[in-house]
Structures are given as structure tokens and as C-alpha cells.
Amino acid sequence: MKPVKYHVLHDISFDIRSGEFVSIIGKSGSGKSTLLYILSTMDTEYDGQLYLNEELITGKKTTELSRIRNEHIGFVFQFHYLLSEFSVLENVMLPAKKLGKKSNTEIQNDALEKLSMLHIEHLADKKASRISGGEKQRVAIARALINNPTILMGDEPTGNLDSYNSENVLQIFKRLKEEQGLSLLIVTHDMDFAKRTDRIIEMEDGRILK
Numbered sequence: 001m002k003p004v005k006y007h008v009l010h011d012i013s014f015d016i017r018s019g020e021f022v023s024i025i026g027k028s029g030s031g032k033s034t035l036l037y038i039l040s041t042m043d044t045e046y047d048g049q050l051y052l053n054e055e056l057i058t059g060k061k062t063t064e065l066s067r068i069r070n071e072h073i074g075f076v077f078q079f080h081y082l083l084s085e086f087s088v089l090e091n092v093m094l095p096a097k098k099l100g101k102k103s104n105t106e107i108q109n110d111a112l113e114k115l116s117m118l119h120i121e122h123l124a125d126k127k128a129s130r131i132s133g134g135e136k137q138r139v140a141i142a143r144a145l146i147n148n149p150t151i152l153m154g155d156e157p158t159g160n161l162d163s164y165n166s167e168n169v170l171q172i173f174k175r176l177k178e179e180q181g182l183s184l185l186i187v188t189h190d191m192d193f194a195k196r197t198d199r200i201i202e203m204e205d206g207r208i209l210k
Helices: 030-038 064-070 088-099 104-117 133-145 163-180 191-195
Strands: 023-026 072-079 150-156 183-188 199-204
Touching: 023 030, 023 163, 023 191, 030 104, 030 150, 030 183, 064 072, 064 088, 072 163, 088 183, 104 183, 133 163, 133 199, 150 163, 163 183
Parallel strands: 023 183, 023 199, 072 150, 150 183
Antiparallel strands: none
């Protein structure tokens, strides 16, 4: 019995420039998260072509996609998904350990640098379970940055935060764009957040409206 195919996205085509901060908005069910998971290489069941740094990555083997994702794509979710029994520092170090390109000492130094950049270096030795929600999301951002990705993607990264911490996350993203030249692609329901990005991609029924 052949698997049933669902046509979720239609005629999607766009690019993101280096250092550009782009938001994706749309009602629930419009295809935002599906698109993001395809772009992040976590979903490979699609027709079309996906390029990263001008290299075609569609059709690559799972192990190669995992390496590309770990090395070039940082990801921040609505929920931080930190390992509560690990320290903040250990959580941030994990993706770099998985990539295996640097020594443990180098990775630790990089992790401390990322925490310092986000003004939470004082939390390094604390258990992830012992810090606040806003702090956890900053740690998740530091973890997403540990391998110096080409692009940072986010699925409702401020959706679980109050207005104060949402503003903090937005300012962190803007600073990363301006100071690091990082590209950002963020799915959000927050129109105020979206309006402060460089470009808004609006989706409806699996299509891009503008």
C-alpha cells in the first residue's frame, strides 16, 4: 500500500540574504512550521530544491544532513528543551561536542563566550532546572549559536515568554544580525515582533501571500 501524500505547501520560492532578519507569519495551519522544518532539513519528504550557502542539499543522505544541520543551522524552539540535570554550560556545549571538530577545552571556552555575549555567563554552573524561563531561552539561543551557524531559525521562540523577555530575545536577535552578520528566519504569531524584522513573509493555506 502506497503512503498517502499531502500537498501542504504550494509554489514556495524565496531566498534569505546573509545578515537578513526575516519573519514568517500566518494563521495556525497555514504551513509555517512545515516550511520551517523543511528549510531546517529536519523534514526531507518534499518535492523541490533547497540550497544552503549556494549548495544544493536536497537529496543528501541523513548523516550528511545531520552534519549540515549541526554545523550551519541553529534552531530555537518555543520551549527551550534544555537537559534539566545538566548545567547551563553543559547544555550549551552539547551541539559542539556532537560536531566533534574542537577539543573539550575549546568548546567550553566557546560556550562561555556565547553565554557572555548574552549576559548570562554567571549562570554557567547552575543546573538548567534552577534558572528562570527567560534565562532558559537565552541559554537555548547560546546553544543554537555554539557552532557559529550560517542561519538561526526559530519556531515561536518568544511564544512562551512574557513581554519583557520577548523584547530581550528580539534585541538579542537584532544584535546578532547587526554585529555577527547572522541570518535569521523566525516563525511567529507576534505581529509586533514581525514588524521589527527586515522582511515579513505571510502565509495562508500553504502559499506565500507576500
